[in-house]
Amino acid sequence: MQKDFPEISCDILIIGGGSAGAMAAIRAKEIDPSLDVVIFEKGEITYSGCIARGMDALNIVAVPGISTPELYVDASRMACEDILDEPPSYRMAQRSWDMLRKLENWNVCFPVDAKGQYEVLQVHPKGRFCVTMKEPELKTILAKRLRDLGVRVLNRTMALELLTVDGRAAGAVGINVRTGEIVACAAKSVILTAGGTARFGLPNNGYLYGVYDYPGNTGDGYCLAYRAGAELSGFEYTLIYYIVKDINAPLLYITLTRGAKLLNAFGFDKSREHPSIKSMLVDHHREGSGPMRIVMSHLPEQRIREIEEILFTTERPVQERFYEGRGVNFRTGEIELWPTECFLCGGHGLTGVRVDENAASTVPGLYAAGDTSLVARGHLTGAFVFGEIAAESATEYARRAGKTGYDDGQVREAIRDRDARFGQGANPIPVEEFEYKVRRIINDYIVPPKNEYKLDRALWWMERFRQELRETVQVRDVHDLFKVYEIENIIQCADLSAHASRARKESRWGMWHYRTDFPERNDADWVKHIVLSRGTEPRDVKTTIKDIVRLQEGAR
Ligand SMILES: Cc1cc2nc3c(=O)[nH]c(=O)nc-3n(C[C@H](O)[C@H](O)[C@H](O)COP(=O)(O)OP(=O)(O)OC[C@H]3O[C@@H](n4cnc5c(N)ncnc54)[C@H](O)[C@@H]3O)c2cc1C
Incomplete structure (x- = not known):
């Protein structure tokens, strides 16, 4: 038909x-x-x-x-x-x-x-x-x-x-x-x-x-x-990475595996702490021994050129302009590192x-x-x-x-929903400002260090944001519309993250899941998955604790 x-x-x-x-x-x-x-x-x-x-x-x-x-x-x-x-x-x-x-x-x-x-x-x-x-x-x-x-x-x-x-x-x-x-x-x-x-x-x-x-x-x-x-x-x-300040571009694997040094704010060499434990670098930073810096001045010219070639051609060529703009030359200068956003x-x-x-x-x-x-x-x-x-x-x-x-x-429902959102043209809040606020609240309440009070606040805010997204956010055109869909998903992810973080009543993975109310890692109880699935309504998050799946004997 x-x-x-x-x-x-x-x-x-x-x-x-x-x-x-x-x-x-x-x-x-x-x-x-x-x-x-x-x-x-x-x-x-x-x-x-x-x-x-x-x-x-x-x-x-x-x-x-x-x-x-x-x-x-x-x-x-x-x-x-x-x-x-x-x-x-x-x-x-x-x-x-x-x-x-x-x-x-x-x-x-x-x-x-x-x-x-x-x-x-x-x-x-x-x-x-x-x-x-x-x-x-x-x-x-x-x-x-x-x-x-x-x-x-x-x-x-x-x-x-x-x-x-x-x-x-x-x-x-x-x-x-x-x-x-x-x-x-x-x-x-x-x-x-x-x-x-x-x-x-x-x-x-x-x-x-x-x-x-x-x-x-x-x-x-x-x-x-x-x-x-x-x-x-x-x-x-x-996750929070520890990479180049402001541009948030990757660098650690590329430089440290090729002999660069990682110094903390006091000049101590921390190179050995990398690369497998990036979360610890975030810990150091927050404890006040950062910002850390990558130093390459001791490396031979050929090595530096090799690193430059990788950074300036393959991954994010825009990095070349960034360092020029900051006046950073790898032969003499330092690259300042900083924690990224949480993702x-x-x-x-x-x-x-x-x-x-x-x-x-x-x-x-x-x-x-x-x-x-x-x-x-x-x-x-x-x-x-x-x-x-x-x-x-x-x-x-x-x-x-x-x-x-x-x-x-299901398709007709999506069309109805799209048309209803197009009716939000007279709402007062620009979509970009709303996204800024949602993600600022994520920083406040979900980004570690976490505790139950903060996570409950996160859940309260996400419920409220869902409503505000429809009642206060302005949708003037298709661009605004698809940003609204994206923000709705960011809110859903934050809700899921708060539920899972609340359920794991221990700390694990360094700063990445650090709970001040359960500061210790607890292997006896928590070598488990926190599994989420939807309840009757999408906003009812079902939380289950499940075993880790190991390779069967003889599968190796
Ligand atoms: C800066 C950076 C450097 C990295 N360096 C390395 C490295 O050197 N070595 C390594 O092994 N790994 C590296 N990684 C990791 C690796 O690149 C990623 O794990 C991998 O590329 C992820 O692939 P993906 O297809 O899952 O996601 P992506 O490649 O990001 O693809 C997702 C796609 O989905 C599209 N999309 C999103 N939402 C929708 C939607 N609703 N409908 C339709 N389309 C949608 C997006 O537009 C995008 O094209 C790096 C990652 C980053 C970010």
Whole structure:
């Protein structure tokens, strides 16, 4: 029957065309070129997501002869302080070497020395897994590849709601962030790859978008999964990095692994405290021995040039202008470090949709990968490998699912809701000011140090913000409208984070989950997951404590 809204259908719908989504799309087409694969991408796929251009390293590779998947699981368990489901991490490490070789076949550059050896750096508590990469065109390589394979990309399309039928994923409703047009996409299976919550706490530079992670990521993947009934975990792992002041750009792995020194405010060398325990650096800073500084003046000119080349070409080329503007020359000056804003992320942290080693969520037909999923601290390797695994599982599910179908009512509800929000033109508060306030309150009450009183205040505020978002925030155009959807998701993530932080009645991961009312780590009671899922209403958060999944004897 003809619908009164635009509708498309496909075999697999991928939500988010960043590292994991792009890799998932490519893998699905490799498995079966006749599969109809659609990507909803909020930005423009050529440069969207964490790897807007390139990356300087694939952080986790079990290089034969240097390290093993078993060693990686041990190292990661230490880094996660035991809150780690081992099977997904093991599977990621097992496939990491093949992933590197695959990328090389696509002409992604991993430099080798005269003997043909990769540069493999140590950034984990034990073992060397971080392989240097030098590829400023990584994202364009992926985007071209998936287009050549015939993947359909709907750029500027933000997924608003998952469509479900009988409790299984059946597609999504999206909105074009330029025109406001709603589109329904029916799919046999769905992969969520919409990143983490980069816009969570407010950075101390005061800019809404001046954050470490990709600012287009507002926890949409978590919220879509949550509303569809999936289990989430790790929302109490409230990450704060310690990197370049004001620009919030990465630097520690790149410089310290190449011989730079890390000095505290009194000139003491703290280089040994890095790189595996970044949260401790935040502790030092807050205790008053910061700001810390990176110093490279003792390094040979060739080393400094190597570092400059990585920083100024591959990851965030804008850094070159930033240092020029500050009058910082690596040969003579220092780089001042500072804590970043607080953010939620699966790839850097432990926050995400709970998945098994097949990337399956607890909702049938719904898979997740990358920073949206909980493959603890998987970084880019996790996004790529689990992008592939999600595609393999989703392809299999789509094959069994047969045909597509969904309830029109969900789409009509999204249209009704959009139109109601367009009626908010006369409200007094500009959307940017409202976002500023929400994220300032997140800083006040959710960012560690935490305690029950503060977390209760956070919950009170989030409830109030939900109401104010409709009653006081001005929606003048489509731009305001999609910002309102994003803020709604930031509020939902804050609510989830406050619930999870309240439930974990101990302190863990240094400053990242430090509770002043439970200041000690308590392994006897808390080597557990705090699992969140929706109750009858989306705002009723159900909290359950679940066991950690270990590798079965003999699985190694
Ligand atoms: C600055 C920085 C440096 C890093 N350096 C390294 C490194 O050197 N080595 C390493 O191994 N890892 C590194 N990482 C980590 C790694 O890059 C990430 O873990 C990985 O890229 C995450 O991939 P993703 O696909 O989950 O997220 P992203 O690549 O961010 O993709 C998410 C995509 O989803 C889209 N999206 C969001 N919401 C919606 C929605 N509602 N509808 C549709 N689309 C949506 C976004 O526009 C975006 O394109 C770094 C990360 C950052 C931020």
